[in-house]
Amino acid sequence: MTATLAGCGGSGGSGDVTLKLVAADYGTSDANKSDKYWDGVARSFEASHPGIKVEVTVYPWTDVDRKVAEMVKAGDAPDIAQIGAYADYAKAGKLYSADQMLSIPVQANFLPKLADAGRVDRIQYGLPFVASTRLLFYNKKLFGQAGLPAPQTWSDIAGDAAALKQRGVTYPFALPLGQEESQAETLMWMLSGGGSYTDDVGSYDIDSEENVKTFTWLKSNLVDKGLVGPVAPGKLNRAKAFEAFTKGQVGMLNGHPTLMEEAERKGIDVGMVPLPGETGPTEGSMGVADWIMGFKENGHRAEIGKFFDFMFSDKNVIEFADTYDMLPVTDSASASMEDNPDFKPLHQFLTTLPEAEFYPFGKTSWAQASESIKENIGKAVESGANPETVLAKIAREATAAEAAE
Structure with missing residues (x-):
């Protein structure tokens, strides 16, 4: 139409x-x-x-x-x-x-x-x-019932998610790395670990040491421990994660203003904090x-x-x-x-x-790089996977797309 x-x-x-x-x-x-x-x-x-x-x-x-x-x-x-x-x-x-x-x-x-x-x-x-921009959203009611303060670090996220799982929360931390918009979730986590899609001079740096460390932490501390809910991150799309949050089934997830409005309309008491980082709140946000x-x-x-x-x-x-x-x-x-x-x-x-930090919009190769991220990033946190291998594959495809311009 x-x-x-x-x-x-x-x-x-x-x-x-x-x-x-x-x-x-x-x-x-x-x-x-x-x-x-x-x-x-x-x-x-x-x-x-x-x-x-x-x-x-x-x-x-x-x-x-x-x-x-x-x-x-x-x-x-x-x-x-x-x-x-x-x-x-x-x-x-x-x-x-x-x-x-x-x-x-x-x-x-x-x-x-x-x-x-x-x-x-x-x-x-x-x-x-x-x-x-994006902030970390948390369900204040679920956090209050578990006696938890708002998370500020990665270890807070892991500890809070474990406590929420014990209390029967369906998605202690919703991690949508499905194909819908996983390039956004990926960048948020990269920034929280001190990395990004590109380096200081604008070259792709997708498999940097910081990014590998971030996805290794995610896999080991959230996914492998069963703290991300019943749907594998690579199969969970953002819309489904957001819908679950508005139903009170999610303890924490990364969200944007539209979700805030929708959740509050559905009666969810929403808490919002800057994206937690390895040692404290992340200074930059994803835009x-x-x-x-x-x-x-x-x-x-x-x-x-x-x-x-x-x-x-x-x-x-x-x-x-x-x-x-x-x-x-x-x-x-x-x-x-x-x-x-x-x-x-x-x-x-x-x-x-x-x-805020944005996608590398000025690169004509970004469309292809983004497709590779959406297709592959969920595999980085699968059981038995090696995050470094998956990030290296995405990095190769992004660099090849740029070289072909």
């Missing part, structure tokens, strides 16, 4: 420009589909920019990246696409850079870590659209971002820039973030949300965003 939102207005003269915008649907039901947001933005923009119309097509997340790829391949690229990745299009020379489109104040307003994550060869092509970009094909650089300058106003940025329990991508909108008590539930996530 697609929904096309054509801006209203007269037929206009020959000077009129129609911007084609393709966007992803963040809605979870008919009531909160993203069409409504884009319709409001498009019509408001048109009212203040006569001569520019905006035609928006909204696709489900399952289809949007493929649809845009097909349009680009057919020589019918949209002017603007709001999707999951930008690097391939940037490398192929199909995108305008940020400084070719945006006014200086708007470009300077992105959170620096997000602006950096939007760069290819040091030039920003990906404009961050929306973001989220996730989605992207919006301007394509060169139709030559509408100036009009695209005007639309982006309008779209990245605090009002529009906050409205979208608020609707979908996400985080804003600009300094001014973040500051505004932090000052507003209505957004208090998100404040803990907002605090972690400026120092």
